Amino acid sequence: MATITYRDALNQALREEMRRDDKVFLMGEEVGEYHGAYKVSRGLLEEFGAKRVIDTPIAELGFTGIGVGAAMVGLRPIIEMMTFNFALLAIDQIVNSAAKMRYMSGGQFGCPIVFRGPGGSALQLGAQHSQAFESWYAHIPGLKVVTPATPADAKGLLKSAIRDDDPVVFIEGEMLYNTKGEVPEDEYTIPLGKADIKRDGKDVTIVCHSKTVTQALKAAEQLATENIAAEVLDLRTIRPLDTDAILKSVAKTNRCVVAEEGWEFAGIGAQVVDVIQREIFDALDAPVLRVTGADVPMPYNKLLEKAAKVDAAKIIVAAKRVLYLA
Amino acid sequence: MAAPATSKSRAPDASIVEVHTRYLRQMTLIRRFEEKAGEAYSLGKIGGFCHLYIGQEAVAVGVMAALRGDDYVIAAYREHGHALARGLSPRSVMAELFGKATGCSSGKGGSMHLFDREHRFMGGHGIVGGQIPLGAGIAFATKYQGGDQVCACFFGEAAANIGAFHEALNMASLWGLPVVFLCENNGYGMGTAVARASAVVDLSRKGTAYGMVAEAVDGQSVLAVRQAMDRAVVRARTEMQPTLLELRTYRYVGHSMSDAAHGTYRTKEEVEEYRRRDPINVLADQMRAGRYLDDVAFKALNDEVLAEVEDAYEFADRSADPDPSQLFADVYARGPGKVS
Ligand SMILES: Cc1ncc(C[n+]2csc(CCOP(=O)(O)OP(=O)(O)O)c2C)c(N)n1
Ligand SMILES: [Mg+2]
Numbered sequence A: 001m002a003t004i005t006y007r008d009a010l011n012q013a014l015r016e017e018m019r020r021d022d023k024v025f026l027m028g029e030e031v032g033e034y035h036g037a038y039k040v041s042r043g044l045l046e047e048f049g050a051k052r053v054i055d056t057p058i059a060e061l062g063f064t065g066i067g068v069g070a071a072m073v074g075l076r077p078i079i080e081m082m083t084f085n086f087a088l089l090a091i092d093q094i095v096n097s098a099a100k101m102r103y104m105s106g107g108q109f110g111c112p113i114v115f116r117g118p119g120g121s122a123l124q125l126g127a128q129h130s131q132a133f134e135s136w137y138a139h140i141p142g143l144k145v146v147t148p149a150t151p152a153d154a155k156g157l158l159k160s161a162i163r164d165d166d167p168v169v170f171i172e173g174e175m176l177y178n179t180k181g182e183v184p185e186d187e188y189t190i191p192l193g194k195a196d197i198k199r200d201g202k203d204v205t206i207v208c209h210s211k212t213v214t215q216a217l218k219a220a221e222q223l224a225t226e227n228i229a230a231e232v233l234d235l236r237t238i239r240p241l242d243t244d245a246i247l248k249s250v251a252k253t254n255r256c257v258v259a260e261e262g263w264e265f266a267g268i269g270a271q272v273v274d275v276i277q278r279e280i281f282d283a284l285d286a287p288v289l290r291v292t293g294a295d296v297p298m299p300y301n302k303l304l305e306k307a308a309k310v311d312a313a314k315i316i317v318a319a320k321r322v323l324y325l326a
Numbered sequence B: 001m002a003a004p005a006t007s008k009s010r011a012p013d014a015s016i017v018e019v020h021t022r023y024l025r026q027m028t029l030i031r032r033f034e035e036k037a038g039e040a041y042s043l044g045k046i047g048g049f050c051h052l053y054i055g056q057e058a059v060a061v062g063v064m065a066a067l068r069g070d071d072y073v074i075a076a077y078r079e080h081g082h083a084l085a086r087g088l089s090p091r092s093v094m095a096e097l098f099g100k101a102t103g104c105s106s107g108k109g110g111s112m113h114l115f116d117r118e119h120r121f122m123g124g125h126g127i128v129g130g131q132i133p134l135g136a137g138i139a140f141a142t143k144y145q146g147g148d149q150v151c152a153c154f155f156g157e158a159a160a161n162i163g164a165f166h167e168a169l170n171m172a173s174l175w176g177l178p179v180v181f182l183c184e185n186n187g188y189g190m191g192t193a194v195a196r197a198s199a200v201v202d203l204s205r206k207g208t209a210y211g212m213v214a215e216a217v218d219g220q221s222v223l224a225v226r227q228a229m230d231r232a233v234v235r236a237r238t239e240m241q242p243t244l245l246e247l248r249t250y251r252y253v254g255h256s257m258s259d260a261a262h263g264t265y266r267t268k269e270e271v272e273e274y275r276r277r278d279p280i281n282v283l284a285d286q287m288r289a290g291r292y293l294d295d296v297a298f299k300a301l302n303d304e305v306l307a308e309v310e311d312a313y314e315f316a317d318r319s320a321d322p323d324p325s326q327l328f329a330d331v332y333a334r335g336p337g338k339v340s
Helices: A006-020 A044-048 A060-072 A091-104 A134-138 A151-163 A211-224 A243-253 A268-283 A302-308 A312-322 B005-009 B014-042 B057-065 B080-086 B090-097 B131-144 B157-161 B163-174 B203-210 B222-239 B268-275 B279-289 B295-318 B324-328
Strands: A002-005 A024-028 A053-055 A076-080 A114-119 A144-146 A168-173 A180-183 A196-199 A204-208 A230-234 A237-239 A256-263 A289-293 B072-075 B121-124 B151-156 B179-185 B213-218 B243-248
Touching (some): A002 A006, A006 A024, A006 A151, A006 A168, A006 A180, A024 A044, A024 A060, A044 A053, A060 A076, A060 A091, A114 A151, A134 A144, A134 A237, A134 A256, A144 A151, A151 A168, A151 A180, A196 A211, A196 A243, A204 A211, A204 A312, A211 A230, A211 A256, A211 A312, A230 A243, A243 A256, A256 A268, A289 A312, A302 B324, B014 B080, B014 B222, B014 B279, B057 B080, B057 B151, B057 B179, B057 B279, B072 B131, B080 B090, B080 B121, B090 B295, B121 B131, B131 B151, B131 B179, B157 B163, B157 B179, B157 B203, B163 B179, B163 B203, B213 B222, B222 B243
Parallel strands (some): A024 A053, A076 A114, A114 A168, A204 A256, B072 B121, B179 B243, B213 B243
Antiparallel strands (some): A144 A237
8 A cells, every 4th residue: 555645646536537538537727737726636737638637717607517518418527626615606507407417307418527626624714715515515416425534535436436427526625635644556446425434432423524534533532542432434425425334333332423514504414413313313322412613604813713613622522522521 | 309408307296296106105015015924924924825916016006096085996815905005004904914803804804805894995805706796786886876986896817707707797887887897917817827718818808798998008007007097987987887997917926825926837037027017116217217206215215114014014913813702703793693
């Protein structure tokens, strides 16, 4: 296994899939000559040329729609959003066109397309540039939503997303690009819709995805020093949601915390909690608690921003509360 | 033939001296302020995205000079210069960049979101093109209420490729809104040169599709900007007609603090070439030629401005962070916005 960054893992996935299938192309702002705003597409223009690595104007609605149109007739576009904050300008084409094409055409036209780019907050980027939108897309029947947390998952899941015959919203962690992890040398894919236990534990389940996985692992490590064995369950794919994995883990631990970067209202955790209470209510020894971003637009000031964000300490507090230790 | 002695020795018009000196001072203030902001960024006093205005000063200064105090201004995220030219104090702008409670947006906005009600400075907006319809909307409200204020709506040339630009221009023209669309063409949207992103590179022509008067202006000449803006303001204020101005300028620095000034998408030579028409020098040379600026006076002006910038820095640095309770303030008009 090689140790590489999340960024390079994504780059490998793009490269391998573009080599495998010439119907795959990459389109977005600064993806070619500039190698991507976050340098995920480094070297791709050089290898595949301007026909398949396409720099666009700042026109999210337009180039997303062009991608959807191309996908309807058999190409496999990868549309890069410089960040998912800007995908709001394109969400009409994602929701009203891509997500519904197969259904409203009575199965005649599919839409094998990937919308990918960073989501969530970084550091002090302020209200318009610090938003986690996975719950918005997860709300929509017809879309799949993937949020990898590690380099190995990022690579395997992106390859599956590109090969998938339906539209996939693939949200990368802006703060994860530089993180490193082991990635298999041989060709592999990871199926969409499968959660992954990132750490075993018997006392409490921490359900998380993307950036909160790192925070949950940190929290679990701290909790272990206090003899609390937390299980860290990384959803990896938000939709389809791996309910079996959630239920299995919580049936074992009887306690659960759901952590996500986004806002509480109608968030991912709401769906997770609903499944748990509906399916295994009797297994619960405490109400499930949620750790989310504060219910405010992101403030710029460093201290306020820290207060607004999820971190390991907040997850620890919630875990102790479901164990009635705090 | 020798020039008549009278024209050579005639003292320049006092008001011209005063006006040009003011422009020179404002442009120099912006330049020194931005240099200091860059320094503060490297020291970690400023965080997040920070887009400097160095090279484009003549645009903001020339435009603001044509406005009244009760007119409106709206801009994108590269707006420190616009805020200063509009009259926001360097203290309140620097404090906002530092995220302090004394900042013009109470430390909650940051570099990209400078707002100031008193100066009718309607923001700093971070989504490319997002402020263009807002500018038209402000003008709509003015017309609706029978006012005669003008809205100066700034954006970068790359924003002219986004749908919001086209939708807003069409409606502004269709409905006769008192707005001036100010397209600052600095040659690049991040690393993408104009010709790589726009089918039409003569951007002022984009007004034609909407039957809008449009003009291309030398954005390195504050006087040319002022004159073009004067014409556009008259059109808006007295004729209720929008105008599109393309201001041809250049940014000497990288797109943001994380982007090099040159290397990947443009050459050092290109940047140096444009530096020869530095807007500050263009005006200073003109003033020198007219003999109402000399090196001593220019240095004194620069020193004065430097002191003002230092003062802003000190002020920002010693100002307090917002109170933690401010996290939940101003989500809604009344009360904290707790959902559960
Ligand atoms: C809708 C949207 N897409 C992408 C971005 C990322 N982005 C920020 S600035 C920028 C370039 C804009 O260039 P231009 O409009 O020419 O203004 P300049 O930066 O040159 O002042 C891009 C692509 C964004 N903020 N909003
Ligand atoms: Mg530009």
